[in-house]
Amino acid sequence: MDGNGRWAKARGLPRMMGHRAGVEALKTTLRLCSDWGIGALTAYAFSTENWSRPGDEVNFLMTLFERVLQRELEALESEQVRIRFLGDLEVLPAGLQELIADATERTAGNTGIHFNVCTNYGGRRELVLAAQKLAQRAVRGELDPTLIDENIFAAELFTAGEEDPDLLIRTSGERRISNFLLWQLAYAEIHVTDVFWPDFDEVTFTQALVDYQSRCRRFGGLEPIAVNHLGS
């Protein structure tokens, strides 16, 4: 969700107003995904590197997450959204952790779109944690290291049980992966738009999907092997 700060700056507003507007863009995108039958939406809300921002911005974001969760939980429940937070959640403020646990539990049985919010998430950290968990199982004699394959490894990631994303959308013209879903994005198509995240809407989302539909996905082979239908 890049470009919140620059969106605000361009309007002579404080950066925090950009994050507030970013929440509205996220709600719109989630609703569009849900309406259009997309199986999962994963948003990068706060990275392990974002702690290096000024304290007042970090505090604002943590409070914003809490307020949004409190305000939107009923709607998420009634719209059958299953929400999960991916990342190292133990270091988040205690009140936010409680809200996350409550929202996760209350929506766990929902049958609609999977909405994943990466919070204190880092792709490298996720891979290191997975390696640690597998090593611990091996030390306990529960796992033969020679049997570790991609499926066993993926089952230790925060995204366990999720399909890999088909499409990565990067806003504000950035052309980097920025430590996001390093394992899971192996074969994702990448769409870059210059639009700042708060301006991301039905038109720009449709452009991203049309771009995606034009891709020929061969997964390293010679023949296209997938219809470009966004099932997840």
Ligand code: FPP
């Ligand atoms: C990146 O823009 C955006 C963020 C670090 C925060 C995004 C968070 C939200 C929109 C809130 C979502 C809330 C919930 C509960 C899911 P930036 O600050 O890097 O913008 P810049 O690149 O223009 O400085």
